Amino acid sequence: MALAVHFGAGKIGRGFIANLLHQTGYHVVFADVVQETIDKLKKEQQYTLFLIDHNYDEQLIDDVDAYSTINEADKVVDAIQEAEVVTTSVMATNLDKVAPLIAKGLKRRVGSHKPKITVMACENAMMGTNILVKAMLATGEITTDELNEVGVYPNTAVDRVVFDGHHHGKDGIEIGDAYELAIEKNKLADTNTQPIKNAEYVENLEMYLQRKIYMINCGHAISAYLGQANGYKTVQEVLKDPQLLEQVKTAMMESAGALEKKYGFEHTTLVTYMNKMFVKRMTTPGLSDPVERVGREPIRKLAANDRIIGPALQCEAYKLANDHLLHGAAYGFHFQNPDDQQAVEIQTSIEQNGIKKTVAKYTQQPVDSRIVAVISDDYEQISKG
Template structure:
């Protein structure tokens, strides 16, 4: 079996290709990194190192790579002959891969080949819909043609991955737990399981919201609060039991609305949260606050991890005070080089925090959660200045 995978970054090689390899696929990566491509074409393998198993080395073999810039015809041919196509490029980069992918699917259609699953594995709400839209924008395929040649489900993804150079080569350190949930009713065959180790569901919403609000939200809010405490590395923050408890309580607040809305059992949610915090606290791993907290404007969006959780909890009559403190901390996030943090700081200085809260979160002035965010912000600011 042959798989074409767009994106040879940490998630691409360290997560998705790992599952493809376990399923039995030979993998052709499509990536712009010529140095990495040359290495894979020279050795036809690379290595993963499992963090929790004393960095046990795992070989991913039967791999090759193509450049979408210098080898577009070869990329198209690989898609024509593929049994599966996947992506891990960050959803914002869909426009950059759309022409190559659409050209390959059109060539496959013209060759009379069967439909193929194109599975985007991205940390974005309904990434399958996003990818379809970008493919149609190219004008290379009509909506009817795209439907005729490809099944494009959305997914939810989660795995701890870090770049590492080991044994003189570019490797990846990976966690031993992961989650890849695939929207089965959008597959070519809803009863098939094209990737071993993935979970297949007819209700992706519950997994997407759990990942976004509980995992991403908990991680992000911990980072903003940790920054105010003076931490640079999130693992150092988690070494303090009180901090770990605070993060767990924040995640439980977000998890409470997920339980109400989607029917997760509380014990299941608590176990999920504990396992997640366990990953973040893994000894020997160093993950920076700067990486986790970057782009605060995006993370303060009403449909994103923090504000969405606060509003949903309010709607269900659930506690959200700790989430609101996490949101307040985001308005004080200040790190050199983060353009969005600098923009928020400038806006607050010019217009005041009162206008900034509504401007960035959409939360109405005078509402309960608005007032709580202001109170928490002023408390944080007072402590920071002392």
């Protein structure tokens, strides 16, 4: 049986990526740092998923194994040497931590004349596999020529809601039907193959990454910023408020308008995408997204190339409406969290430098630009209540 090695045995790892690997027919070996999880997978060789959209019916994922990246590094390297696919779901910020082991495993394949292995970082990040490749090269374990000899490295776009769950007297992971795994088709060794079944193989991954970040992540963040200002504790409470839901959806559709212009998406498909991948999923029974968690790190989320200002700038370039996006950004500059260093930094800047200079600094826009003026004016209106 074909072998796949997956780094990260958390909810996304087991509930999403390994689930698809299992459906494809691989024997899946997890590599993780959490010994309790490793021991349980080793002992049981299987785990349970609960299907949210089907009354929490059970789906058994069997034929799995697991190794500790700390205590069994050699076994992880051996598995990579024999695998057809290596995937990750460890968070993009941790790719540099798993890169050395992956690089060692790939190095073992040099000169072996094995078919090229497919290596994919399945992270919530722009071009995550490129980040992983860069991290592997930085280890000094392997060269660019050696990487190219032994493998291919498609980027991915990933999106799925997963939760811890307990049903029918057992623990498992809850998953919704809706998900997205888009894979760069042109980077496969053979563009006619599908190393993971039930994924989408696309010619232009950037458009799918941007659709996800400029619509789903955008709506998520704006919901949090609107929610805190209106006294709500969770995104789900925000989306139950018809007025706020309409504001969020309008902002998302402003983003959609720019995506239609830039990439040729059909309007109706983006409306369906918003309702299925955001509204329906974010209102899943049992889901609770605290606004402080969703709105965290506002400097990153209000940057020029990120989820709110990024689509607002695209709308500006195409001369499309972006008032609701900029309104959401204004609420972002109101975001308060004393435990969030970025939130504290923004509030300190507003106190010391005023709102206009602060907006210009963190959105990387000229202080006399229309975008800075609109956000600053909105901020002042919000402050007045």
